[in-house]
Amino acid sequence: MTNLFCGSTSRIVGFRFSLYPMSDQFVEVITSTLAKTDTTKVWMQTDDISTCIRGKMEHVFDVAKAVYLHAANTGKHVVLNGTFSIGCPGDSDGDTYMSEDDVRSNEEKVADIHIEAPTQFALYPMNEGDYMPIIADVVEIANEKGTLTGGIHYASRLDGDAHDVFATLEEVFRFTQEKVSHVTMTVNAAANSPSRKNR
Structure with missing residues (x-):
């Protein structure tokens, strides 16, 4: 397998996401979350469309999981939709956060929140012509974690407790960024969907 690197040396991870509470109390859900x-x-910046967080991988995934769990714990139907990225050429703003320790600030606070997290994700190893073996390895990782429930058009499906699902997402993202320098991963995670009650 030949890796074609895209030129970035920064290993800062970014996650740009939007949170969608299906409720007329959406402002309260978002602000309380x-x-x-x-x-x-x-590093965090919010505008009228989305929020971007950036820093060490463990802290970005820690915050992403906490946002999902706090929003889902309201009992409202919510969707977290976003894109993780690492290795984007020229990505250096916020590198000061790379000196943080490895202690996850939210882990203890959300440890007792257990919510089913039906999730669709798609992984994109950038500038890598021979990407299918990487995708196959990622699918096997998710399968071994016990969260993979099938492939769908343009994505793979994960189901299970949110802690297990986010652990899977982090592991496959970490694995892929060790193979290629620039990786993006799209994630669409729902909670408390009324349609699941009718299944």
Whole structure:
């Protein structure tokens, strides 16, 4: 397998996401979620469309999981939709957060929140012509984690407790970035969907 690197040396991880509460209380759900989530170890910027967090991989995934769990714990039907990225050429803003320690700020706070997290994700190893073996390895990782429930058009499906699902997402993302320098991963995670009650 030949790796074609895209030129970035920064290993800062980014996650740009939007949170969609299916409720007329959406402002309260979003603001309370962000207030409960410790974001001190990531760079964060929010605009009228989305929020971007950036920093060390463990802290970005820690914050992403906490945002999902705090929003889902409201009992409202919510969707977290976003894109993880590492190795984007020229990605250096916020590198100061790369000196943070490895202690996850939100792990203890959300450890007792257990919610089913039906999730669709798609992984993109950039500038890699021979990407299918990587995708096959990623699918096997998810299968071994016990969260893979099938392939769908343009994505793979994960199901299970949110802690297990986010652990899977982090592991496959970490694995892939060790193979190629620039990786993106799209994630669409729902919670409390009324349609699941009718299945």
